[in-house]
Amino acid sequence: QVQLVESGGGLVQAGGSLRLSCTASGRTFSNYAMGWFRQAPGKEREFVATVTANGGRQYYADSVKGRFTISRDNAKNMNYLQMNSLKPEDTAVYYCAADSRGTQAMRIQQDSAYWGQGTQVTVSS
Numbered sequence: 001q002v003q004l005v006e007s008g009g010g011l012v013q014a015g016g017s018l019r020l021s022c023t024a025s026g027r028t029f030s031n032y033a034m035g036w037f038r039q040a041p042g043k044e045r046e047f048v049a050t051v052t053a054n055g056g057r058q059y060y061a062d063s064v065k066g067r068f069t070i071s072r073d074n075a076k077n078m079n080y081l082q083m084n085s086l087k088p089e090d091t092a093v094y095y096c097a098a099d100s101r102g103t104q105a106m107r108i109q110q111d112s113a114y115w116g117q118g119t120q121v122t123v124s125s
Helices: 103-107
Strands: 001-006 012-015 016-024 031-041 046-051 059-062 068-073 078-083 092-099 120-124
Touching: 001 092, 016 031, 016 092, 016 120, 031 068, 031 078, 031 103, 046 068, 046 103, 059 068, 068 092, 078 092, 092 103
Parallel strands: 012 120
Antiparallel strands: 001 016, 016 078, 031 046, 031 092, 046 059, 068 078, 092 120
């Protein structure tokens, strides 16, 4: 089992920035690809970003490419999502995800083995 806890969500004006953090525990963190998904009201959950287990490669949804940056610190068991130039359409609950199958499960299958409880991000216009 892997436990994931997100933090860092909140209310921000359009054009602003937020950094989400995800603390992982339970299994060897460096064995897992990490990622972020989001779900807006009335919409399905969607993939946002993922990073390989060693942090060497990152993948992004087209909607956030160039604005969001995913990173990880394997020494601290932490996963981050830096969100810049936020737009009202970025408003959603953001979920941290972990999967030992690698990034493919998240970015192609839109799925993950483990999920956090979510943190709300609200962007006002």
